[in-house]
Amino acid sequence: MKRTFRISILMLGLVGTFIAAAVQQVPAADGGPLLLCPPGQKNCHSTLPPK
DSSP: OHHHHHHHHHHHHHHHHHHHHHSOOOOOTTSSOOOOOOTTOSSOOOSSOOO
């Protein structure tokens, strides 16, 4: 029983790792980190392209 429980936990971790690796990441507009300005801050430059 213990062995079955351990194997199932390890398999869940292994499958979860593959699922997390398979999900595509959302890229930023310029390829760098997507830094947004906090609300109310003046003279803030965003990395987003102008519309």
